[in-house]
Amino acid sequence: MSRWELLRESVGRVNAQMQTYVIKSRSNRRVQSFLCLFAVGLVLSMAISACGNASASKSDIKLRLVSFSVTKAAHDQIIPKFVEKWKKEHNQNVTFDTSYGGSGAQAAAVINGSQEADIVHLALPLDVNKIEQAGLIKPSWETRAPRNGIVSRSVAAIVTREGNPKAINTWADLTKDGVKIIAANPKTSGIAIWEFLAFWGSVTQAGGDEAAALDYVTKVYKNAPVLTKDAREASDLFFQKGEGDVLINYENEVILAQTNGSKLPYVVPEINISIDNPVVVVDKNVDKHGTKEVAQAFVDYLYSTEAQREFALLRYRPVNPTVTQEVASQYPKIKTLFTAQDLGGWDNIQKKFFGDGAIFDIIHPPIKA
Numbered sequence: 001m002s003r004w005e006l007l008r009e010s011v012g013r014v015n016a017q018m019q020t021y022v023i024k025s026r027s028n029r030r031v032q033s034f035l036c037l038f039a040v041g042l043v044l045s046m047a048i049s050a051c052g053n054a055s056a057s058k059s060d061i062k063l064r065l066v067s068f069s070v071t072k073a074a075h076d077q078i079i080p081k082f083v084e085k086w087k088k089e090h091n092q093n094v095t096f097d098t099s100y101g102g103s104g105a106q107a108a109a110v111i112n113g114s115q116e117a118d119i120v121h122l123a124l125p126l127d128v129n130k131i132e133q134a135g136l137i138k139p140s141w142e143t144r145a146p147r148n149g150i151v152s153r154s155v156a157a158i159v160t161r162e163g164n165p166k167a168i169n170t171w172a173d174l175t176k177d178g179v180k181i182i183a184a185n186p187k188t189s190g191i192a193i194w195e196f197l198a199f200w201g202s203v204t205q206a207g208g209d210e211a212a213a214l215d216y217v218t219k220v221y222k223n224a225p226v227l228t229k230d231a232r233e234a235s236d237l238f239f240q241k242g243e244g245d246v247l248i249n250y251e252n253e254v255i256l257a258q259t260n261g262s263k264l265p266y267v268v269p270e271i272n273i274s275i276d277n278p279v280v281v282v283d284k285n286v287d288k289h290g291t292k293e294v295a296q297a298f299v300d301y302l303y304s305t306e307a308q309r310e311f312a313l314l315r316y317r318p319v320n321p322t323v324t325q326e327v328a329s330q331y332p333k334i335k336t337l338f339t340a341q342d343l344g345g346w347d348n349i350q351k352k353f354f355g356d357g358a359i360f361d362i363i364h365p366p367i368k369a
Helices: 003-024 029-056 069-090 103-112 125-133 171-175 190-204 210-222 231-240 251-259 283-289 292-302 305-313 321-330 346-354 359-363
Strands: 061-068 094-101 119-121 150-154 156-160 181-184 246-250 271-273 275-281 336-338
Touching: 061 069, 061 103, 061 283, 061 292, 069 094, 069 231, 069 251, 069 292, 069 305, 094 103, 103 119, 103 125, 103 190, 119 125, 119 292, 125 275, 125 346, 150 251, 156 190, 156 251, 171 190, 171 210, 181 190, 181 231, 190 210, 190 231, 190 246, 190 271, 190 275, 190 346, 210 359, 231 246, 231 251, 246 251, 275 292, 283 292, 292 305, 305 321, 346 359
Parallel strands: 061 094, 061 119, 181 246, 271 336
Antiparallel strands: 119 275, 150 275, 156 246
């Protein structure tokens, strides 16, 4: 029986008792008045109590967040702040079930249902598009959030060994003989796709044609004999295990490694790609879980000044204008910053470079990452 049903039943009992008392007390109007006031007070008290109990007993809710590997440090700082804010404003406890890994692999897990994400924060819009095409996200997701759904940004960085013994300072230097590059696999990793696009664009955005770009990336991947599954594994292989002469990774990931004691020289090339990381609510799953309101609130919170400052502390390039202005001087200047749209847009990029049998498969035949 619901609280309101119990309330109505109690009021009925009080009313029946009142009628009995009134019949017995017809000769005493003062008694009647007192009993009427008493009944009104009792009913109001019970109503207030019922409302209060309904609010206090608002059930806990769980959000499932699936993200790419290097966002964990930022989310570890942001999530508790959101949980506290939501509790204060809605008197409801929110817990998070989080998963981190290569962006492509994470998107695949959401599509096949092994990860029933309420929210995805992935390395590139291409992975979100795949989830949309699977029917889990409504079309035109990028129009339903600020900044076209992009919540964090970075650029590509080249890390070398102490003293830079192979003299690697530009994109062109990656093709030198005897250079071993640590890079990730575009079939599973978001950073790997951004790496490839950075390589390609370093030629085409500097005036070179596609034949020159193809020749260049072919030489680069000959120097990358083994590809890791994600950015974090590439970092661990390079920093922790000491493998390779050069690492290509997110600027923010390189800086994070330095703050953790792995201080190696790095350069942010002047011709670079804007690495745009999207966040979106997975419509089909939030409808299933009943989490749409709180999931959307978390996505909105990620754009707030408070959350964007946490991204900036970990050297992501923020998208919030206020925070961008606050930290602009902390980042190297980029002479030519191009985007995925400058390379034809994501549909064209997928078909041209990363589809089965496309350019990447030709220059680097599929191998186990």
